[in-house]
Amino acid sequence: MNIMSGMPEQSDATARTLEAMKHIVETGNSEWRSLPPHAYRSQEIFDLEKEKIFRPGWILLGRPDMVPNAGDFVSIDVIDEPLVMVRDKAGKLRVLSRVCRHRWAPVCDGAGNTSSFVCPYHAWAFNLDGSLRNAPGMEDTPNFKPEEMGLFEVRHEIWQGFVFINLDGKAQSLTERMAPIVDEIKEFRLSEWKLVRSRDYGECPWDWKVFMDNGECYHHIGAHKDTFEIDFPGLESWDSPNNGNYVLTWCRSRPTSVVKSTAGEDVVSPLFSSDIMPGLTETQRLNLCLIYVFPNYFINPWPDITYYVRMFPLGPGRIRMILDYLVPPHMEDGPELQKKLDELEVFVNKFNDEDTAVCTFVQRGVQSTKAIPAPLSRCEGLNRDFALWVSRQMTA
Ligand code: FES
Ligand SMILES: [Fe+2]
Incomplete structure (x- = not known):
C-alpha cells in the first residue's frame, strides 16, 4: 500500500503493462500492436479497469x-x-x-x-x-x-434503442460521443427493432478484452472457415473512420452469396427472412456490418435480423455473456417466428462454438511467458483501435 496515495503498490508486471500502454498512446498505435498479454490476465489490471474504464464509461x-x-x-x-x-x-x-x-x-x-x-x-x-x-x-x-x-x-x-449506464455520472453524453457513426447506420433504424429472444450463455472463461479483440473478421479464414467465411471472406473486411470511441467494421460478401429480397433488392443471403428491413443502403444490404462501442457493446445488424451481445466482465479472464435477438418492426412475433429463431440458433450456436474454442485457447495463451504483444494485420483495425482506446483510458 502506498501510504501517501492510499492505492495498492503496483507490481513490476503491471508497471510494465502501463508503460506499454503509454507507448501505444504516444504513437497512436501506428505500430499496429495488441495490448500486452499480461493485461488480459491480471487482477491488478482488472481492478484498475474498474476505476478507469467501467465506472467512467458507458456500459x-x-x-x-x-x-x-x-x-x-x-x-x-x-x-x-x-x-x-x-x-x-x-x-x-x-x-x-x-x-x-x-x-x-x-x-x-x-x-x-x-x-x-x-x-x-x-x-x-x-x-x-x-x-x-x-x-x-x-x-x-x-x-x-x-x-x-x-x-x-x-x-x-438511450442510444439507438439501447439502454447504456454511466456509473460515475460524469461521462460525456453517449449521443454526442457516438454522433459520427449515425450517418452510416441510420437506415437500420435500430431503435424500432423488437426484442424477440435472449440467450444467456452464463460465465465464459475469457477476458472481456479477448471478447472484444475477437470481433475482427480476419479470423473468418481460420476459426469460421465453415460458417462466415463462406459468404464473407475475412480478408475482404475494412473499418470506417471513427473518433476512437467505437469501431464500425464491414466485410464484403461474395457475389455468389447475393440473392433477391422479397422486395426485389440485392441482399446477401438472409439469415432469417427475405422480407428484409426496408430502406437499407446497398452497403448495408451487401456487407456484414459489425459495430463495437467500447467497452462492452457489440451488435451485428443483418438486413433481416439483428443480434447483439451484452457482455459483463466478472474478473480477469471471466465474463458473463447474453445474446439478444431483434427483428425489424414489420415482423410479427409468434409461434412461426419463434420456430424460425430455433432454426437460426442452430447456426448461431455453431459459430458461437467456434468463437468459444478460440477465445478459450487465447485466454490460455496469454498465461504463457512466451506470449508477447502481437503484430496486427490490416484486417485488425478493430484490435488496433481497441488497444489504443484501452491504453488511453488506463493511462489518463
Ligand atoms: S431492510 Fe434491507 S438490509 Fe435491512
Ligand atoms: Fe467469431
Missing part, C-alpha cells in the same frame, strides 16, 4: 422493451454493482441500485413485475422510483430522514 445494459409495463423490472449485475432496470408507475425507465439503504441486502433479484421492492432482510419497502416507502421500527433512530433514504439511481442514456 450497455439492455433495451427499453425489456421492461415495457409499469412495474416491470430486470436485475443485472455490472462489475460490483447490483442494479435493476425498472419501469416506474409514471412509465419512466429508471436504473436503480439494488443495494438496500439499510444493511446492503439486494432489494430484488431476477426479473418480473412488482408494485414495490421489499427488502428480504428487514422488510424495508421502496417505491418503483427508488424512494423509501416504509422502514419498520426506525422512528426512534437519530437523524433518520426517510426522504433521503431512497435507492441510489444510476445515470442512463
